[in-house]
Amino acid sequence: MIRVILPHHLRTLAKVGDEVQLDLNGSATVKSLLDALEERYPMLRGTIRDHGTMKRRPLVRFFACGEDISHESPEIPLPDAVVKGDEPFFVMGAIAGG
Amino acid sequence: MSGVRLLVGTRKGGFVITSDAKRKDWKVDGPHFAGWEIYHMKGSPVDPNRIYGSQTSAWFGQIVQRSDDGGKTWTTPGTSEEDLRGSDGMPKGGASNDFRYDGIPGTHQWYDGTQHPWEFKRVWHLEPALDSPDHLYAGVEDAALFESTDGGKSWSELSGLRQHDTGPRWQPGAGGMCLHTILINPKNPKQIFVAISAAGAFRTDDGGKTWKPINKGLVSNFMPDPKAEVGHCVHRLALHPSKPSTLFMQKHWDVMRSDNGGDSWTEVSGNLPTDFGFPIDVHAHEPETIYVVPIKSDSEHYPLDGKLQVWRSRKGGNEWEVLTNGLPQKDCYVNVLRDAMSVDQLDPCGVYFGTTGGQVYGSSDAGDSWNAIVRDLPAVLSVEAQTLR
Numbered sequence: 001m002i003r004v005i006l007p008h009h010l011r012t013l014a015k016v017g018d019e020v021q022l023d024l025n026g027s028a029t030v031k032s033l034l035d036a037l038e039e040r041y042p043m044l045r046g047t048i049r050d051h052g053t054m055k056r057r058p059l060v061r062f063f064a065c066g067e068d069i070s071h072e073s074p075e076i077p078l079p080d081a082v083v084k085g086d087e088p089f090f091v092m093g094a095i096a097g098g
Numbered sequence: 099m100s101g102v103r104l105l106v107g108t109r110k111g112g113f114v115i116t117s118d119a120k121r122k123d124w125k126v127d128g129p130h131f132a133g134w135e136i137y138h139m140k141g142s143p144v145d146p147n148r149i150y151g152s153q154t155s156a157w158f159g160q161i162v163q164r165s166d167d168g169g170k171t172w173t174t175p176g177t178s179e180e181d182l183r184g185s186d187g188m189p190k191g192g193a194s195n196d197f198r199y200d201g202i203p204g205t206h207q208w209y210d211g212t213q214h215p216w217e218f219k220r221v222w223h224l225e226p227a228l229d230s231p232d233h234l235y236a237g238v239e240d241a242a243l244f245e246s247t248d249g250g251k252s253w254s255e256l257s258g259l260r261q262h263d264t265g266p267r268w269q270p271g272a273g274g275m276c277l278h279t280i281l282i283n284p285k286n287p288k289q290i291f292v293a294i295s296a297a298g299a300f301r302t303d304d305g306g307k308t309w310k311p312i313n314k315g316l317v318s319n320f321m322p323d324p325k326a327e328v329g330h331c332v333h334r335l336a337l338h339p340s341k342p343s344t345l346f347m348q349k350h351w352d353v354m355r356s357d358n359g360g361d362s363w364t365e366v367s368g369n370l371p372t373d374f375g376f377p378i379d380v381h382a383h384e385p386e387t388i389y390v391v392p393i394k395s396d397s398e399h400y401p402l403d404g405k406l407q408v409w410r411s412r413k414g415g416n417e418w419e420v421l422t423n424g425l426p427q428k429d430c431y432v433n434v435l436r437d438a439m440s441v442d443q444l445d446p447c448g449v450y451f452g453t454t455g456g457q458v459y460g461s462s463d464a465g466d467s468w469n470a471i472v473r474d475l476p477a478v479l480s481v482e483a484q485t486l487r
Contacts, residue, residue: 007157007158008133009134009155009157009158010158012131012132012133013174038192042174042176042177042181042182042192043174043177043192044192045192045193045195046159046160046192046195047158047195048158050159051195051196051198052196052198057157057158057159059156059157060157093157093158094157
């Protein structure tokens with residue numbers, strides 16, 4: 001079971017609480033995690049990744065175990081602590097004023 | 099009992115504001131989608147309880163919202179259980195915000211004159227069609243027109259517009275290269291008028307397959323060729339349903355009118371104190387009565403001398419009268435954006451507009467007097483009035 005923490009605006013959009021829990025079939029990667037997230041909450045499609053290219057939106061970042069993994073390949077395995085649910089996977093909006 | 103519902107989009111959410119037909123006491127419901135930019139909300143003329151909303155964020159992109167109960171509850175179209183499973187059992191849906199340009203997008207002119215790829219950014223305006231609550235159009239940035247025939251679940255581009263020969267010469271205005279106005283001729287719904295900043299006005303006579311620029315008579319002195327076929331910063335178009343061949347335009351500078359469906363335009367700024375501005379609208383029952391909000395200049399987006407004034411012409415332009423009763427006449431430095439004025443269908447006609455200072459003003463006597471319906475919303479991006487009967 002993987003724990004995902006979404007930014008405030010995506011929580012309100014998906015009508016979820018502080019944390020989303022996902023069970024992934026097969027390998028746990030950023031891609032498979034986001035695929036599972038978007039399948040359960042289709043209103044999130046296009047908000048984290050671009051519809052066409054499936055690339056991360058420019059002002060969205062991913063963190064796991066205190067590390068910024070935004071620029072890693074979405075196909076590499078997630079850290080064990082995230083896969084086991086000990087640590088959450090964070091989707092964050094890039095910090096900006098205004 | 100009849101009444102009015104105002105759909106107000108702001109920088110930080112959407113508001114639904116209602117009143118009975120007296121239009122004295124208003125109830126404010128919101129913010130819906132708190133913290134998100136709501137560029138525009140508009141109800142279907144076929145079913146007023148069907149309302150569409152454009153919700154956007156620089157971080158998380160575009161969302162389309164839909165209400166089937168007059169704005170009480172909202173959903174993103176295409177996310178119900180039945181939407182999510184196709185007949186083959188495979189997941190689908192989640193495409194209500196998938197605005198993908200048709201084919202290879204190509205390029206348009208950038209601010210510095212170089213070519214720049216077309217990139218979808220947001221929906222500026224949603225225009226429900228006249229035939230079905232499930233049919234609507236979306237005007238987007240970078241400028242293009244999209245159509246949905248399934249209640250906003252999916253979209254396809256009417257790409258004849260963007261692929262017009264002049265497309266590579268279109269350029270963004272200060273607010274981006276947005277398609278912000280969509281007007282459907284109620285007597286011939288295959289005739290649609292759109293306006294793009296800063297490309298100009300365009301018309302289709304075949305339901306969106308082919309388009310022609312309709313900018314003859316426009317003069318824009320900021321352009322190398324002030325009378326060019328495209329490149330004009332048209333801020334807003336308006337028409338009266340009973341007289342759809344007559345169009346009114348608030349251009350970057352100049353108020354214009356056309357009496358031949360946009361084939362040619364003449365200036366009707368007349369005695370306006372400044373003819374820069376954004377919105378323009380037409381009285382619900384008087385096709386030659388029009389309203390504008392003069393703004394000092396394109397460098398100073400606020401009213402002249404700090405006085406917020408609506409100007410009304412009862413002669414279709416040229417001769418204007420100032421309307422100030424109830425509006426602040428000193429120290430007012432707000433703007434009124436292009437989609438932030440609307441009229442209701444009651445008698446006398448109600449006129450409404452919202453400001454970047456968060457006020458929504460209303461008049462229940464066609465503009466003779468005004469009241470602040472609400473004063474402290476986030477900056478208002480759009481106002482649409484629905485008449486409920």
